[in-house]
Amino acid sequence: MSNARTILVVDDEKQIRRFLRTGLAVHGYDVIEAESGTEALRLAPTKAPDLMVLDLQLGDMDGLDVLKRIREWSWMPVLILSVRDRELEKVKAFEMGADDYITKPFGVAEFVARVNALLRRIPEVAVQPVFSVGDLSIDMARRQVMRDGTEVRLSPKEYAVLQHLARHAGKVVTHGQMLNEIWGSDHAEDAHYLRIFMRKLRQKIERDPTQPRYIVTELGIGYRLRMQDQLEALA
Amino acid sequence: MGGWRGHKTRRVTMRHIMPYLLTSLALIGAGLAAHVVTSLTAVVAISLFFVPVVLFSALAFGLFPALYAVACTMAIAAFFFYPPIFSLAVHSSVQMVDLAIFTGVAAVVGPLADWARRSARKLKQRETRLHQLYEVGRHLAAVAETAQIPQAIAGQVMRVTGRPCAILLTGSDGAPQVAALAGGASFVGTDLSVAAGLWSSRPAMAPPDGAGSAWQMHAIRHGEQPVGILALHEASAVVEPVFMAALLELIATALERMRLAERSEIARIDAKADQLRDAILSSISHDLRTPLAAILGSASTLEGYGTLCSEAERQELAAAIREEAERLEHFLGRLFDLTRIRAGRLHPVLEPVDLVDVVEAALRRCRPLLAGHESQVELAPSLPLVFSDAILLQQALVNILENAAKYAAPGTIILVGAFHAAHHVELFIRDNGRGMTAEQSRQVFDHFYRATDRAGEPGGSGLGLTISRAFIEACGGSIVAESAGLGQGTTMRIKLPLAESTADGGDEPGSGKHGVAA
Numbered sequence: 001m002s003n004a005r006t007i008l009v010v011d012d013e014k015q016i017r018r019f020l021r022t023g024l025a026v027h028g029y030d031v032i033e034a035e036s037g038t039e040a041l042r043l044a045p046t047k048a049p050d051l052m053v054l055d056l057q058l059g060d061m062d063g064l065d066v067l068k069r070i071r072e073w074s075w076m077p078v079l080i081l082s083v084r085d086r087e088l089e090k091v092k093a094f095e096m097g098a099d100d101y102i103t104k105p106f107g108v109a110e111f112v113a114r115v116n117a118l119l120r121r122i123p124e125v126a127v128q129p130v131f132s133v134g135d136l137s138i139d140m141a142r143r144q145v146m147r148d149g150t151e152v153r154l155s156p157k158e159y160a161v162l163q164h165l166a167r168h169a170g171k172v173v174t175h176g177q178m179l180n181e182i183w184g185s186d187h188a189e190d191a192h193y194l195r196i197f198m199r200k201l202r203q204k205i206e207r208d209p210t211q212p213r214y215i216v217t218e219l220g221i222g223y224r225l226r227m228q229d230q231l232e233a234l235a
Numbered sequence: 236m237g238g239w240r241g242h243k244t245r246r247v248t249m250r251h252i253m254p255y256l257l258t259s260l261a262l263i264g265a266g267l268a269a270h271v272v273t274s275l276t277a278v279v280a281i282s283l284f285f286v287p288v289v290l291f292s293a294l295a296f297g298l299f300p301a302l303y304a305v306a307c308t309m310a311i312a313a314f315f316f317y318p319p320i321f322s323l324a325v326h327s328s329v330q331m332v333d334l335a336i337f338t339g340v341a342a343v344v345g346p347l348a349d350w351a352r353r354s355a356r357k358l359k360q361r362e363t364r365l366h367q368l369y370e371v372g373r374h375l376a377a378v379a380e381t382a383q384i385p386q387a388i389a390g391q392v393m394r395v396t397g398r399p400c401a402i403l404l405t406g407s408d409g410a411p412q413v414a415a416l417a418g419g420a421s422f423v424g425t426d427l428s429v430a431a432g433l434w435s436s437r438p439a440m441a442p443p444d445g446a447g448s449a450w451q452m453h454a455i456r457h458g459e460q461p462v463g464i465l466a467l468h469e470a471s472a473v474v475e476p477v478f479m480a481a482l483l484e485l486i487a488t489a490l491e492r493m494r495l496a497e498r499s500e501i502a503r504i505d506a507k508a509d510q511l512r513d514a515i516l517s518s519i520s521h522d523l524r525t526p527l528a529a530i531l532g533s534a535s536t537l538e539g540y541g542t543l544c545s546e547a548e549r550q551e552l553a554a555a556i557r558e559e560a561e562r563l564e565h566f567l568g569r570l571f572d573l574t575r576i577r578a579g580r581l582h583p584v585l586e587p588v589d590l591v592d593v594v595e596a597a598l599r600r601c602r603p604l605l606a607g608h609e610s611q612v613e614l615a616p617s618l619p620l621v622f623s624d625a626i627l628l629q630q631a632l633v634n635i636l637e638n639a640a641k642y643a644a645p646g647t648i649i650l651v652g653a654f655h656a657a658h659h660v661e662l663f664i665r666d667n668g669r670g671m672t673a674e675q676s677r678q679v680f681d682h683f684y685r686a687t688d689r690a691g692e693p694g695g696s697g698l699g700l701t702i703s704r705a706f707i708e709a710c711g712g713s714i715v716a717e718s719a720g721l722g723q724g725t726t727m728r729i730k731l732p733l734a735e736s737t738a739d740g741g742d743e744p745g746s747g748k749h750g751v752a753a
Contacts, residue, residue, distance in 0.1 A: 203616070
């Protein structure tokens with residue numbers, strides 16, 4: 001168990017912590033629990049967990065503040081626990097560096113799948129110059145995009161967007177982040193434009209652009225370029 | 236019921252003197268004629284010349300001018316014709332008696348005829364009025380839509396009085412408000428204050444002359460209760476008080492009918508609301524208790540007898556707990572949505588939305604539910620963006636898909652499509668389920684409506700489609716259910732407004748803002 005990954009679970013609900021601990025322990029993870037934001041901020045630097053599960057509604061402080069403080073020094077993956085109809089909160093979480101979210105209530109299987117995906121992802125995307133999902137591959141060294149063995153011709157902006165999504169593959173990139181990153185802060189509000197742009201990009205890389213499988217939308221939040229395991233989970 | 240006459244004319248002198256003047260002239264004429272004729276031939280009865288004058292005066296002007304004519308005739312005859320001439324003394328009183336009888340009869344017959352003529356006219360007028368009242372009553376009783384009663388009253392009053400008129404009723408603040416106006420005259424603030432004065436005074440009080448209102452106001456009472464005011468514009472033409480009283484009585488009855496109809500409508504709505512509340516409460520308690528009972532039962536079995544159960548039985552109990560909890564969560568989600576709608580806390584964020592995103596996200600959320608069906612998507616590649624709230628729209632779509640999955644047999648196709656119609660985008664969801672009757676397709680969006688409530692039917696809160704409609708309407712869209720009939724499947728048609736302009740998708744945001752759809 002020496003090489004078991006450690007996960008910090010931050011939630012003020014004892015019942016939730018208990019079931020997360022059980023679910024994670026069964027899958028071979030070590031679990032540290034924090035019942036408050038303060039405790040999380042105390043435990044995170046000393047225990048050096050590999051991943052943090054963070055509830056946004058904590059008794060003592062806002063989960064977003066905890067995330068902000070953690071991000072000042074750590075890039076460990078953070079999985080947000082959120083409730084329905086709090087899209088703005090989710091957008092903020094992503095913009096502060098959250099890696100994924102899961103909406104309460106959820107089943108333990110889905111939760112463990114997300115945790116697994118977040119932990120598996122770290123070395124892959126960072127090291128590999130080629131990102132592949134389904135029949136789509138993006139060679140970032142050669143700036144070449146192939147679909148089903150054929151090269152796809154993209155405009156420079158389209159390539160930039162796809163590359164940005166690939167660098168954050170599997171994770172949600174918010175509309176704001178994308179506009180800001182590719183077009184600059186002047187256009188951070190131009191949702192209309194982004195919709196049309198993404199539609200054109202999908203027409204080039206998706207098999208059926210009306211039923212996208214690679215670039216999917218998190219409504220009200222942003223886009224996500226699926227990773228292979230996420231695509232397979234659909235089958 | 237009091238009225239007041241706006242204009243009192245005083246042409247008394249001329250009207251009163253004229254008959255005497257004319258009578259005098261006629262008498263002079265008759266005297267001259269008698270003088271000429273008697274000087275030529277020996278005519279005995281000069282009364283022949285004067286009786287027509289008296290008769291004329293009586294018929295034309297009534298008794299008093301006629302009696303005046305009689306007196307003058309006697310004087311003229313005594314002075315000019317009966318000896319001694321040029322003296323009022325008379326030798327033969329027989330002649331004078333004859334004359335007095337002839338002219339006296341004439342004087343009396345005249346007014347009698349006049350009276351007969353007048354009463355005939357009065358009868359005729361009364362008949363007209365009665366007919367008018369009957370017509371008004373008939374018209375007002377025939378108004379089917381009670382809300383139109385005040386306007387009907389105004390129209391009828393205008394017809395029978397020939398004056399523009401207004402009907403005032405108590406407004407929400409207790410002050411009189413114009414409920415109907417006929418004839419084009421306008422009712423201004425000062426008129427309203429006059430009306431308010433009339434309203435508050437117990438006996439119907441007429442404002443004094445020159446009170447600043449061109450309207451003649453009549454209080455309409457039902458019993459002692461004032462129910463409204465009838466105002467006639469510049470009603471100098473006299474409306475007989477009796478007629479007015481009868482008219483007001485008719486109006487009061489019609490207004491009372493309206494009030495009763497309104498009251499019964501309110502009672503009906505209240506009863507319906509109570510019914511709905513009861514249905515909601517019983518549905519909520521049923522939908523909450525059933526899964527809770529299953530969870531509690533399964534969990535306590537596991538806790539108490541888990542060791543005695545086989546592995547398969549334990550699995551089954553655990554699965555039951557999970558499934559029922561999911562059902563509970565689903566129901567609470569709907570209830571939360573409904574509460575949000577009812578509390579008016581639905582603030583849609585309207586922006587350009589690609590239906591591709593919404594449909595994909597909705598289908599993704601419904602994947603476990605639709606696993607038994609074949610879901611198909613037919614979206615035109617050139618589909619324009621819609622102006623909507625993506626999240627509300629997705630939730631609406633999820634509810635509709637859940638409904639379709641529930642009522643369509645496993646293995647059948649559920650089709651989600653969209654196309655560009657003239658001035659909107661139509662999104663549709665078609666299933667090959669049990670379909671519905673025309674009646675059901677109208678009710679399907681109502682609270683807690685379920686096509687069937689029999690045991691063994693697919694369960695559900697009956698809230699899904701209600702929420703879908705509320706969400707779609709909040710996004711400025713509309714939804715209808717369509718079905719060719721039972722067993723013919725159902726198509727939900729959602730109309731969504733277009734995003735006004737569509738960028739051309741060039742590499743710079745904002746470019747081609749006014750271009751055509753990409």
